[in-house]
Amino acid sequence: MVPLAAAPSRRSGAGPAAPRAPGRAVTLRDVAAEVGISQSAVSMALADHPRIGQPTKDAVRAAAARLGYVPNSAGRALRAGRSSSIAVVVPNTGQHVFGHLYFMHLLVGVTAEANARDVALMVSTNPDESHGVAAYERVLRSRAASGAIVASASINDPNVKRMAEAALPVVLIGRFPHLPQAVSVGVDDVAGAEQITRHLVEEHGLTRIAHISGPLDHQQPVDRYEGFRAGLARSGRACTHSLAIGDFSEESGRAAARQILDSMTDVQAIFAANDEMAYGALLEIRARGLRVPEDVALAGYDDFGVSRLTTPGLTTVHVPAEDMGRLAAAQLFRLLDGTAPEPAQSVVPTRLVLRESCGPHAG
Amino acid sequence: MVPLAAAPSRRSGAGPAAPRAPGRAVTLRDVAAEVGISQSAVSMALADHPRIGQPTKDAVRAAAARLGYVPNSAGRALRAGRSSSIAVVVPNTGQHVFGHLYFMHLLVGVTAEANARDVALMVSTNPDESHGVAAYERVLRSRAASGAIVASASINDPNVKRMAEAALPVVLIGRFPHLPQAVSVGVDDVAGAEQITRHLVEEHGLTRIAHISGPLDHQQPVDRYEGFRAGLARSGRACTHSLAIGDFSEESGRAAARQILDSMTDVQAIFAANDEMAYGALLEIRARGLRVPEDVALAGYDDFGVSRLTTPGLTTVHVPAEDMGRLAAAQLFRLLDGTAPEPAQSVVPTRLVLRESCGPHAG
């Protein structure tokens, strides 16, 4: 059959850069009509198929560029059976500054890896802790994203468990020792907390020390508390310690500090499980007319960017959220490629960040 | 034709909750086979089409729930000609904490509005200021997202201009007075800067005052500088002022403060065009043994969450980024619905936030 010379007068001549009707997108068909070959030939030409002649390829590429052809992602996804995007699932967004920054760092890392693969990124929020079928499950089952990175799930989130069992392409952020089959990227919080605790005890000689923990149904606070106790034990010094529980919020940190300062009047140092609670503690300590670090030393955890800004600067443990995002994305791509990530559960190291809140640096 | 009683033994009986082969997604065909009707009937039943009988609808919904059917988004997008997601485009991610927080606030707002519409969110980054065809154009032309919200474009970004002219469904964050046809959501920075400037002058009597501006090829710094001058003029007092230019970074703010303190030794107040530069100025002032606010009062702009944490707390102008995100999304949806947003260029008001850095509050 004769190539049918394009549909009735869609393009007048061969004038360059005269895009179609505004609303209409340029498809393979348009490029094909432009070049005078079939649309599959165009597809193959753009894919650099060996069975397409070089002159044709050149002509196709020129025409595609001229018309501004961009492959329709829905068409591709449908044909391929998988979309070219991944999702990042963040919990209900009711958090505050510190939590925001965590996700932003994570996102930066994920984005970097996704960009390198030319993969689009979707951000999905888990409306509530248990809004029936979780958002990510809908995202995955609708094939809108071919894989997901789930940030900050509760230690016993039923969705997470089900997901891991269903072998969906999901990477969890955090340690999930109870789900060995799940692919996860966690932080070595035990080591991090131990390191900072030992710093307080061994370098600064502070042996009366309190810990403000987060809710103990999450792995992270559990690990940090464990590291705290391990640090005390391994310091080789006799320490007195106490524990108060917060919920990672500044206000709860302040309340916890209140409780500690009331009950342990000779406390020398407070180590909070995150910077936000540490900041709350700072406010409480100050409100009592005490000085940091002279009267009470203070340490936090996370270092997502604001612990630097307080006065005094907050000594803390740096959690490499950006690296974690990058690693999580890499693991997810391995999962999608079919190659099971070598250690399903990877753990990244932390870094002790010394500032002024723990006292003068040792010479 | 007889309904063909499902494909060979895919489901044994009617046992509930027995999902298909792990990898295979559940499609309309599966539900149709389960119920014993055609797939289009299933589609119509799920869409609550009036021409489908109630018993059939019930049966279909039950079967869909039982099998865990989730519509394939690629299929839908392809058929509908538009995807059910929108994109948020953020500039190259090389920014620091403050910038991160801005986007996070914005994202929270956009997410809220998108969730209400059951629309997915893509996050795309503009690799470089001019990476050939911009990321968002690819996203839009590939129909991966049906609209985009572009955060923080330069005042004379050629892509933005072209996009506005091409009438793509895009909402710009920021004021774009030169592009009247573009839909944008901006901040009333002139008013905000005027207000804080007048506060410094009128309430605190600080008449020797310097402004640290951002790069003047962006609308925001221009507006804030204009507001600064307007504030001085309208204060009704004779003021001496000076100007230094930074790039919104902490370090540049510090450098600008250095320049100001060197050249204007009797400066009483510094108003920086964002909190990050104000923090840099704070460091410089302190390094010189001067006190804030006793020796030099300080004010910033943005209030994305960290200006509260410094000591002294930073007096600043609150930019309602979350509201802007929500509004931008709403505008985008209006655009996609075909109803042109009433005022194409909307401007949200700011709020003065008084903290300690500007001096003691007037009783």
Next chain:
DNA sequence: CACTCCTGCTTAAACGTTAGAGCAAACGGG
């Protein structure tokens, strides 16, 4: 010169969805 093989394309099918057209049966009115 007949044959095989290669080259370079075309045709067709499929992915999952939706919607308009079509059609059989039931139902009501005359």
Next chain:
DNA sequence: CCCGTTTGCTCTAACGTTTAAGCAGGAGTG
């Protein structure tokens, strides 16, 4: 009892892509 209307579904086509299969013509081989 027959015809028109309504009801409730089925059939088909289309969205844009990729790819397997097919096919015409030319080149090379016997």
